[in-house]
Amino acid sequence: MSKVQGYSLFTDFDIDLFKAGKHFRLYEKLGAHPIEVDGVSGVYFAVWAPSARSVSVVGDFNYWIQGEHQLNVRWDSSGIWEGFIPGVQKGITYKYKIQSDNGGIITEKADPFAFYCEKPPLTASVIWDLDYQWKDTNWMKTRKEHNALDKPYSVYEVHLGSWKRHGSENRFLTYLEFADELVAYVKETGFTHVEFMPVMEYPYDPSWGYQLVGYFAPTSRFGTPQEFMVLVDKLHQAGIGVILDWVPSHFPDDAHGLGFFDGSNLFEHPDRRKGYHPDWKSLVFNYGRNEVRSFLISNALFWLQHYHIDGLRVDAVASMLYLDYSRKDGEWEPNEFGGRENLDTISFLKDFNEAVYANYEGVQTIAEESTSFPMVSRPTFAGGLGFGMKWMMGWMHDTLQYFKKDPIHRKYHQNDLTFSMTYAFSENFMLPLSHDEVVYGKNSIAGRMPGDEWQKFANLRLLYGYMFTHPGTKLLFMGAEFGQSGEWNFEQSLDWHLLQYPSHEGVRKLIAGLNDLYKSQPALYEKQFSPEGFEWINYSDHHNAVMAYIRKGNNSKEDVIVVCNFTPVVRQNYRIGLPRKGKLVEIFNSDAEVFGGSGVANSGKLTIESSPYDGRDYSIELDLAPLALMVFRIS
The missing domain is CATH 3.20.20.80 (Glycosidases)
Structure with missing residues (x-):
């Protein structure tokens, strides 16, 4: 097998960005990259080790012998050691053998930029590629809609x-x-x-x-x-x-x-x-x-x-x-x-x-x-x-x-x-x-x-x-x-x-x-990070351990009313204030039998009354299930 050849993936601009802390694609340069040079297949290695006196690539391909394949340090004071080793292939394990300028210490290190590693407790890096045919085009095109705040x-x-x-x-x-x-x-x-x-x-x-x-x-x-x-x-x-x-x-x-x-x-x-x-x-x-x-x-x-x-x-x-x-x-x-x-x-x-x-x-x-x-x-x-x-x-x-x-x-x-x-x-x-x-x-x-x-x-x-x-x-x-x-x-x-x-x-x-x-x-969710998306109905009923609040979106007609009963007592005819007239419909109840609850619920469409309560012009009486949360919509 041939020795290390002088070769680089780095441009002067890459080095300038790296030194400035602004190179955000280093994985394309540092690490081990299977490539072809002058018609010869092999792997380009590059590692940052500015305090090194020498850096060798050791691995399966050279029986882990230090010095067989020494990398070359760049002239630009970047501290990067690099070189192309012909004949090395995907799947081969390797490490960097580093001799330090600091007292001649020798360390054997995994590649910080390796794309694949041996299965622990083994510790070597593995030459690999990232080739893959993705099938998630629809998701990637619409991801912004799924991930929006x-x-x-x-x-x-x-x-x-x-x-x-x-x-x-x-x-x-x-x-x-x-x-x-x-x-x-x-x-x-x-x-x-x-x-x-x-x-x-x-x-x-x-x-x-x-x-x-x-x-x-x-x-x-x-x-x-x-x-x-x-x-x-x-x-x-x-x-x-x-x-x-x-x-x-x-x-x-x-x-x-x-x-x-x-x-x-x-x-x-x-x-x-x-x-x-x-x-x-x-x-x-x-x-x-x-x-x-x-x-x-x-x-x-x-x-x-x-x-x-x-x-x-x-x-x-x-x-x-x-x-x-x-x-x-x-x-x-x-x-x-x-x-x-x-x-x-x-x-x-x-x-x-x-x-x-x-x-x-x-x-x-x-x-x-x-x-x-x-x-x-x-x-x-x-x-x-x-x-x-x-x-x-x-x-x-x-x-x-x-x-x-x-x-x-x-x-x-x-x-x-x-x-x-x-x-x-x-x-x-x-x-x-x-x-x-x-x-x-x-x-x-x-x-x-x-x-x-x-x-x-x-x-x-x-x-x-x-x-x-x-x-x-x-x-x-x-x-x-x-x-x-x-x-x-x-x-x-x-x-x-x-x-x-x-x-x-x-x-x-x-x-x-x-x-x-x-x-x-x-x-x-539409206003989950905005104070416009939340309004208390009643947070002061400490004695009964009940809270009620409104969650709001962009359309007030889609607002939901939430009532929580934090005690195991069924509270019948419990009145809460509401923002407008209409019919109240229960759309979720954590006490539903399908969830393992007791099944206390408010069925059908309930008529909201023109009876002031909780500082509002309208109100309604509900049956509160024990240790439960109930969610309502006004229709």
């Missing part, structure tokens, strides 16, 4: 390793099996989007995928890159959007990963106060280094480009934004203005969001940000970070605290629910009941509900009904949609056997019904 956005959060496993050997499903089983299930249950917990290659299963080594490679645990494309493709063909968890906040220090890559702090910040995460024992990217910014933003755009991804949920944004996050006094240094904000991170996140929205129409970025940092989901031109949405962690915390309480005590805590409306429109909020809420002794969502078995499930149905009629988009972690009894265990399948029991199947039917309601009633 004034459209239904109901997300099913999935951990691929534990959604379902097969056989007594507890085997993972493959991407192709997910393309059949998961797609059918999500379509039946009515979610508009699926969010995958990180699919990028990761070495350690207990990290759930949140400590990455292969940022450009879908994990080989479930199949090849093309097989993951099939899964995305099939979801799109079923009219379901795909969101990926993206982790630019930290990475592990595994020997083959990004840490100390070329014998120096290349990707991580050299100051340990900024470059090490004390909670996760991981390394933190140097957001102020332009080449690192190019790497991260290129990675975000890579998934949108080559995998047709419709949105990125950015993990652990709060840990990125604050210099003192999980640090005691003396363990962090203020910024140049004396504040605790990480100015490099703020600048990076703005660049990231601007690049995403400028290059891909109809996608969304979503921030998991747990503090009151201002304007996370506001445009960068207005001073915001530029995200499309932000997780509403306060709503999640307060709502779960309320629902844990025995109904007899709820009259003293109604403020836990009503408080969210004081800030609900300060951001474009997504309401999350995520994986973080069903681990580490927190219990499952169903397991938090008080009372006997009937009351537990009634409370659960009420919780979900309240969630789906509250302003904002929705996210529900897998298993919660059928009332998973125990905490989530990433090492085994969800408890699918529970669906044989009517109470659990009733919850699943309820979620399907709520998704249908959400998608069919414009008042629930």
Whole structure:
């Protein structure tokens, strides 16, 4: 086999962009690319290692011998080593053997830009291509309509390793099996989007995928890159959007990963106060280094480009934004203005969001940000970070605290629910009941509900009904949609056997019904981020633990009336004020028998009376089902 030949995919302009932190297509240049040079097939390799004394490609093709195929360093001080190796083919495993200028340290690293990796615990990169014939043209043409902020956005959060496993050997499903089983299930249950917990290659299963080594490679645990494309493709063909968890906040220090890559702090910040995460024992990217910014933003755009991804949920944004996050006094240094904000991170996140929205129409970025940092989901031109949405962690915390309480005590805590409306429109909020809420002794969502078995499930149905009629988009972690009894265990399948029991199947039917309601009633989504989309009828009936409100869309004739009874008492002839005359029709009831409820309902068309109540000229008397949410339309 021939030695490395001088060859480059880089232009001077590429190098200028890379150094400036503005090269957002680095995956087309760095990494391993099968090409043909002067009629000879082989692979072009390029890796960024500015502190290296030498870089060799080692792999199956040269028996992993260092020095057999040394790359050439570019003359332009970019720190990029490159070369073309004839005869190397797709499917061959390889790494970079790097000797550092820093004391001659030798490291053996996986390719940061590899498109495919060996199946863990093996750690080599695999030469691969991204060839695939997509069949989702109709979805891509209309994606903007599905993903708009004034459209239904109901997300099913999935951990691929534990959604379902097969056989007594507890085997993972493959991407192709997910393309059949998961797609059918999500379509039946009515979610508009699926969010995958990180699919990028990761070495350690207990990290759930949140400590990455292969940022450009879908994990080989479930199949090849093309097989993951099939899964995305099939979801799109079923009219379901795909969101990926993206982790630019930290990475592990595994020997083959990004840490100390070329014998120096290349990707991580050299100051340990900024470059090490004390909670996760991981390394933190140097957001102020332009080449690192190019790497991260290129990675975000890579998934949108080559995998047709419709949105990125950015993990652990709060840990990125604050210099003192999980640090005691003396363990962090203020910024140049004396504040605790990480100015490099703020600048990076703005660049990231601007690049995403400028290059891909109809996608969304979503921030998991747990503090009151201002304007996370506001445009960068207005001073915001530029995200499309932000997780509403306060709503999640307060709502779960309320629902844990025995109904007899709820009259003293109604403020836990009503408080969210004081800030609900300060951001474009997504309401999350995520994986973080069903681990580490927190219990499952169903397991938090008080009372006997009937009351537990009634409370659960009420919780979900309240969630789906509250302003904002929705996210529900897998298993919660059928009332998973125990905490989530990433090492085994969800408890699918529970669906044989009517109470659990009733919850699943309820979620399907709520998704249908959400998608069919414009008042629930057209103004979901605007104060014009919500109006209280009565939030002060603490004694009866009842709330009533109106959800509004663009057409007032399509407004919906929502009434919640947070106690197990049937309240007959309960009067609420209404905005106009007409007939009131019940269109949804979480106490319906088909969902496992008692069947207390308001049947037929009820005549609205010209009787003032709740500060309105009109009113009506209703029968309120126990521990239930009821939705009405005026006709």
